Amino acid sequence: MNFLPLDALPPWAVNLSLAAHLAADEVLLGPVLERIDAWGPERLALLRKDHAHQRGVLAELSSERACNLPSERYGRRTLQMLEEILTDLDGEDRDLLDVKVLRDDIIQLDASDC
Numbered sequence: 523m524n525f526l527p528l529d530a531l532p533p534w535a536v537n538l539s540l541a542a543h544l545a546a547d548e549v550l551l552g553p554v555l556e557r558i559d560a561w562g563p564e565r566l567a568l569l570r571k572d573h574a575h576q577r578g579v580l581a582e583l584s585s586e587r588a589c590n591l592p593s594e595r596y597g598r599r600t601l602q603m604l605e606e607i608l609t610d611l612d613g614e615d616r617d618l619l620d621v622k623v624l625r626d627d628i629i630q631l632d633a634s635d636c
């Protein structure tokens with residue numbers, strides 16, 4: 523699949539794409555994360571918190587105040603915010619979805635000194 527680079531897309535397309543991604547995450551992953559193990563509700567709360575932050579970033583990018591910035595400054599701010607979102611997405615993958623986190627191994631305590 524071929525994708526356009528982010529700088530080739532108009533800001534509304536980036537906003538729409540990321541908003542669709544967040545919604546899909548919540549619909550598809552929310553129920554699974556919530557029930558996967560004892561930490562599921564906390565993982566889901568973290569996902570929702572991250573998504574709320576990301577939605578706030580997107581709202582700021584599309585605000586009238588941001589759109590009235592000089593083009594160069596708006597572009598720098600947009601790239602900075604997108605980097606923040608990419609960092610959040612990497613964190614979600616690492617902290618919520620990584621196979622090391624979602625393992626179903628039984629934890630065995632060291633009882634050798636009993």
